[in-house]
Every structure is written in C-alpha cells, then in structure tokens.
Amino acid sequence: MSNKLSFYIDRPGPLHGLNPLTKLAVAFAFIIIAFSAHWYWAPLAIFIAGIIPIAVAGRLGREFFSTGVRLFLPLFAFLFIMQSLFYPGGETVLFRLWFLTVKLEGVRFAFLTAMRILVMVSSFMLVLLSTHPSALMSDLTQRGFPAMLSYIVTSTLQIIPQMRNKAGTIIDAQRSRGLNTEGSLGQRVKALLPLVGPLVFGSLVDVEERAVALEARAFNAPRKKTSLREIPDTNWEKVLRWFCLILMVASIGSNIWLS
Amino acid sequence: MNLIRSIKKDFNTMTLVLIPVAIAINVVIGEIVVVLKLPVYLDSIGTVLVGALCGPWAGALTGTLSNTIWGLLIDPNALPWFPVALLIGFVAGWCARFGLFTNWWKVIISGILISLTSATASTPISVWLYGGITASGSSFITAFLLQTGHGLISSVLSTNFLVEPVDKVTTALLAFAIIQGLSVRYVARFPRSENVMVEKKGTHNTQIIVAIAIAAVLIVIAATVLVSLLAS
Numbered sequence: 001m002s003n004k005l006s007f008y009i010d011r012p013g014p015l016h017g018l019n020p021l022t023k024l025a026v027a028f029a030f031i032i033i034a035f036s037a038h039w040y041w042a043p044l045a046i047f048i049a050g051i052i053p054i055a056v057a058g059r060l061g062r063e064f065f066s067t068g069v070r071l072f073l074p075l076f077a078f079l080f081i082m083q084s085l086f087y088p089g090g091e092t093v094l095f096r097l098w099f100l101t102v103k104l105e106g107v108r109f110a111f112l113t114a115m116r117i118l119v120m121v122s123s124f125m126l127v128l129l130s131t132h133p134s135a136l137m138s139d140l141t142q143r144g145f146p147a148m149l150s151y152i153v154t155s156t157l158q159i160i161p162q163m164r165n166k167a168g169t170i171i172d173a174q175r176s177r178g179l180n181t182e183g184s185l186g187q188r189v190k191a192l193l194p195l196v197g198p199l200v201f202g203s204l205v206d207v208e209e210r211a212v213a214l215e216a217r218a219f220n221a222p223r224k225k226t227s228l229r230e231i232p233d234t235n236w237e238k239v240l241r242w243f244c245l246i247l248m249v250a251s252i253g254s255n256i257w258l259s
Numbered sequence: 260m261n262l263i264r265s266i267k268k269d270f271n272t273m274t275l276v277l278i279p280v281a282i283a284i285n286v287v288i289g290e291i292v293v294v295l296k297l298p299v300y301l302d303s304i305g306t307v308l309v310g311a312l313c314g315p316w317a318g319a320l321t322g323t324l325s326n327t328i329w330g331l332l333i334d335p336n337a338l339p340w341f342p343v344a345l346l347i348g349f350v351a352g353w354c355a356r357f358g359l360f361t362n363w364w365k366v367i368i369s370g371i372l373i374s375l376t377s378a379t380a381s382t383p384i385s386v387w388l389y390g391g392i393t394a395s396g397s398s399f400i401t402a403f404l405l406q407t408g409h410g411l412i413s414s415v416l417s418t419n420f421l422v423e424p425v426d427k428v429t430t431a432l433l434a435f436a437i438i439q440g441l442s443v444r445y446v447a448r449f450p451r452s453e454n455v456m457v458e459k460k461g462t463h464n465t466q467i468i469v470a471i472a473i474a475a476v477l478i479v480i481a482a483t484v485l486v487s488l489l490a491s
Contacts, residue, residue, distance in 0.1 A: 007332070071334065082392040082402050113390040117336075120388075124335045133331060148275055149324070156279035156328050163283040167291060181295055188295045193436075195291055200304075200437055203280050208445065210276040220272065 007067065007128040015058030015130035020139050022237040023131060027123035029244035034119040036255035043115035051122050060129045067129075068122060076114050083110035133157055139231040147225070151214075163203060170198050269314035269352075273448045277313065281305030282325045286333070298396070299426040302329075306344055307351040307373070307434040311360045312449040315352025322348035339388050343380045350376045351431070355454035364469060366435040370428030371477055377427060378419035382412065391415045397422045417485060424481075 015023065030050060034043040055064040084106040094102045134154055141150040171181070174194050180187045181195075214220075282305055289302035306325055310318025322344030330338030354360060354369035385391055391411050392398045397418050404414035438446065446452045 071336070075336065078398065079390070079392055082398055083390060085402070085406075109390060117389065120339075121335045124330070124338065128331060128335070148270070151275065152278050152282075152320075152324060153328060155276075156282045156324070157332070159279050159283040160286055160328075160332070163287045164290070167287045171291070171294070185297075188297055191295060192291070192297070195295075196288055196433065197440075199287065200284055201440060203284065204277075204437075204441065204445075207273065207276050207280055208448065211272045211448075214276065215272050219275075 007125065008132045009060065009063055009129050010132075011059060013057075013059040013130070015054070015060065015126070017232070018130075019231060019233040019237050020127075020131045020136040021143075021233075022241055023127045024136075025241040025244040027127050029247045030123045031120045032248040033251045034116050036251045038255065038258055040112060043112070043119045046119050047115065047122065051119065051126065055122075055126055058126070058130055060126065063129055064122070064125060067125060071121060071125075072118065075117070079114055079117075080107070080110045083107070083113070135229070135231055138227055138229050139233075142227060142231065147219075151219070159203075163199065166202065167195070167199050170195055265314075266316045269317040269450050271450050274309070274313040274317050274450060277309055277449070278317065278321050278324065281309045281321050282328055284308070285325045286329060299429055301426065301430055301433070303344065303347050303377075303427070303430050304433050304437075306348040307430055308437060310348045310351030311355040311434060311438060311454055312446065312451060313352075314451045315349045315356065317450075318348025318352040319345045320348070322346070339384055340381065343377050343384065346376045346380045347373055347427070351434075352451075355451065358454070360435060360438070360454055363432065363435060364467075364473065366431050367428055368473060368477075370431030371424055373431060374423035374427035375420075378416065378423040381423075382416045382419055385415050385419075386412055420481065420485060 030046050034046050037043075039045075055061050084102045094104055094107065096102075134157070137150040137153050141147055174191075175181060179191055179194055181191050182188070284305035285302050288304055289300060292299060292301045303322070303325075306318060306322045309321040323341045326337050326341035326344045330336070330341075350373050351369065354372055359365045359369040359372075385393055391401055391405070391414065400418045400421065401414050404417055405411065409417075
C-alpha cells in the first residue's frame with residue numbers, strides 16, 4: 001500500500017544493537033569536528049576513516065551508497081558549478097569556458113563545503129538506517145523526554161503515509177473529473193485549491209476524534225508510564241557518549257582558541 | 260510565571276493531535292506543489308495553521324518538529340533549517356495574537372511579516388552551512404548577485420527577500436482559508452480560537468482600499484531595503 005516511510009532497514013547488525021542515543025552522540029561528534037576543525041582535509045578524513053568503515057561494519061554499505069548518491073549527486077553538482085563559477089573574490093583562473101571562468105578558490109571552497117555536508121548528512125543517514133524511529137522515541141521518553149513530543153513524532157510517522165495515499169487518491173479523482181494539472185501557470189494555480197481543500201478538511205475532521213480518544217486513555221495523566229518496548233543500554237556506550245561530548249567541546253574550544 | 264502559564268495555555272489535547280496532522284499537511288502539500296510544478300514551496304501551511312489556532316509556542320514546536328521529521332524521513336538536508344520553521348510558527352502565532360488573522364488583508368500583512376522573518380533567519384544557515392548555494396532555483400539569483408560584485412551575505416539576503424514573500428503570503432492566505440472553512444464549534448476547541456474570529460465591521464470597499472494602501476507602503480519599504488542592500 002504505502003511505500004516505506006522511514007529510512008530504517010531491518011537487518012541485524014552491530015549498529016542496530018546500539019542504543020539510539022549513542023549513535024546520535026557519535027554522529028554529532030563527527031559533524032562538530034568536521035565543521036570546526038582548522039585542518040582542510042578533516043571532513044574528508046572523517047568520512048573515509050570513520051563513516052565508511054562504520055557503514056560497512058554495520059552491513060549497511062549498499063543502502064548507504066545508493067541513498068547517498070541519490071541525495072548528494074544533485075546537490076554537489078549544483079554546488080560545484082555555482083561556487084566554481086561565482087565565488088566572490090576568486091582570482092586564480094583555472095580555465096575559461098565561453099564567457100564563464102572557473103576559479104581555483106571557488107573550487108577549493110566548494111570542495112570544503114561539499115565534504116562538510118557529506119559528513120553531516122551521511123552520519124545522520126547512518127543513524128537513520130540503523131534506528132527505527134519509534135525505538136528512538138521510546139528511548140527518549142524513558143529518559144524523561146516529554147511523552148507529548150514522543151506522541152507527536154510517532155503519530156506523524158503514521159499519519160504521513162495515510163495522507164500521502166489520500167492525496168494520491170484525490171489527485172486521481174479530481175483529474176478524472178476534468179481538473180487540469182498541467183498547462184499554464186494560471187491553470188496549475190487554480191488546480192491547487194481543489195486538491196488541497198478535500199485533503200486538509202478530511203484530515204482535520206479526524207483531529208477531534210483522536211483528541212477524545214487520547215483523553216479517554218488517560219494520556220495526560222501525570223504518572224510515569226511503563227513501556228512495552230525496552231531499549232537496551234550498556235555501560236561502555238555511556239562511556240562512549242561522554243567521550244563524544246568531550247570531543248565536541250574540545251573541538252569547538254580548539255577552533256575558538258586557534259583562530 | 261506568566262510566561263510558563265502562557266506556554267502551557269497553548270497546549271491542550273487538541274493542539275497535541277493537531278500538530279501531527281499539521282506536519283503531515285506540510286509534507287504532503289509540499290509534495291503536491293512539486294507535482295503541480297508551481298514556483299513556491301508551500302511547506303509551512305500546517306505550521307502557520309497551528310500558530311494561528313494554538314498560539315506562538317505551539318507554532319514554534321510544529322515548525323521545529325516538521326523540519327526534524329522531514330529530515331528524518333525524506334531528506335536529511337532539511338534538518339539544519341529548523342530555526343527558520345520555528346520562527347515561522349512563532350511569528351504566525353504572534354500575528355494571530357495581535358489580531359492579524361481576522362480578515363484577508365491583515366493576513367497578507369502577517370504573510371509579509373512571516374516572510375521577512377524567514378528570509379532573515381534562513382540567510383545565516385545558508386551562508387554558514389552551505390556557502391550560500393542551496394539546491395533550489397533561487398540560487399541562480401544568488402549567483403547572479405555574487406557575480407555582479409555583492410558580498411555573500413547581502414546576495415543571499417536579497418535573494419531570500421525576493422523569493423520568500425510570494426511563498427509565505429500564499430501560505431498565510433491558504434491557512435486563513437482553511438480556518439475560515441472550519442465550523443466555529445470546531446475552532447472553539449483550540450486554545451487560541453479567539454485569534455481567528457472574523458470581524459464583521461468594515462465594508463468590502465474600505466477593505467480593498469486599506470489593503471492597497473498597506474501593500475503600497477510595504478512595497479516601498481521592501482524596495483528601499485533591497486536597494487540599500489544591493490548598493491552596500
């Protein structure tokens with residue numbers, strides 16, 4: 001019916017057994033170091049020596065690579081073209097193409113930015129590929145995160161596929177009744193309201209019923225609630241998380257101290 | 260104490276249930292717009308809706324979670340932009356508190372205020388994380404401005420000031436249209452329903468005249484800001 005909503009891949013591996021918070025801590029450590037290090041090659045080093053080995057060890061290499069290509073290729077192509085041609089203050093010209101000049105400083109800046117984005121997005125990707133969203137939410141709730149937020153995230157994950165299906169149905173239904181979804185800009189703008197209207201009002205009608213259902217199940221009761229799902233957490237992971245925190249602080253500190 | 264009470268007032272059970280629906284509205288309408296190939300994003304309608312019906316704090320939360328969930332599910336590139344969405348929800352909530360969601364020309368003003376905030380807030384993120392170039396059509400404008408010798412920050416800021424108003428004013432108007440389409444009994448269950456009661460006074464003509472006057476003033480202000488940005 002609905003396509004897979006989250007990035008999560010259900011395959012037992014070393015990454016899947018880790019506590020979600022540990023994975024987030026490591027991801028943030030990678031990102032902060034990549035963005036605050038003064039060494040030009042730091043992001044690339046983190047990617048090659050840290051992220052790729054973890055992806056392979058977690059048996060996520062194939063999906064990691066395919067989603068990575070899908071996400072990064074357009075962005076990087078755009079980035080490189082734009083920055084090489086239009087970077088302000090670039091002077092060393094590498095070559096000319098018609099009336100466009102490619103400047104070295106632009107290429108260098110594009111490469112650095114691309115590497116940083118690569119580290120940022122790919123480390124989050126690793127977390128997402130190996131963590132089911134509701135596992136993350138359960139863990140956070142057990143640590144004292146407000147149950148309200150956990151409910152909102154989990155509920156959204158269920159509603160979005162439903163709403164996408166509804167939207168598809170509405171688009172098909174309106175098209176079969178003669179709604180023009182291609183054509184001039186004016187026609188497409190006029191097509192927006194007949195598509196958006198039924199979708200939004202249909203979804204909002206549910207809201208009141210859900211609210212009543214929640215209240216009938218004592219959702220707002222102030223007691224601590226026991227959970228059906230227990231998320232494991234080990235001691236060495238706690239040590240690792242503190243280590244990541246120290247690394248992050250040290251990295252930001254050295255950035256400020258060195259500049 | 261007053262602040263905490265004001266925050267708590269925003270969140271009753273209806274708010275809690277509306278937020279996931281609003282986030283889903285953000286996602287799905289954002290995708291419909293891509294199907295229709297319109298030159299806008301329209302991915303904040305739910306956020307503005309929650310801001311108007313439930314208050315600024317609920318709107319801010321909706322914006323944050325919307326970007327977070329979009330980043331978790333669809334495209335991690337959306338994650339760093341959550342402060343922008345946060346501010347969109349927050350400003351929408353405050354506009355509604357100040358009575359700017361009661362008829363359509365006031366909603367246009369809200370839309371412009373929201374677009375000013377989002378343009379200003381998205382500039383630092385774009386510059387620091389992405390070097391000013393994001394994977395959207397507006398980057399061409401930025402590139403053109405860069406080429407003609409303007410600094411990075413003023414190029415990105417000018418691009419955003421040009422692109423955001425259309426999107427956000429449309430968003431605000433659509434959110435207003437949605438609220439108008441709901442029954443008063445339904446709207447009354449939300450914490451800040453008094454913000455969206457339509458006023459009855461004023462004829463249609465006066466409204467149009469006031470709308471044109473305000474739009475003219477705002478266009479003049481925007482033009483002056485743009486010119487001074489480009490000249491610096």
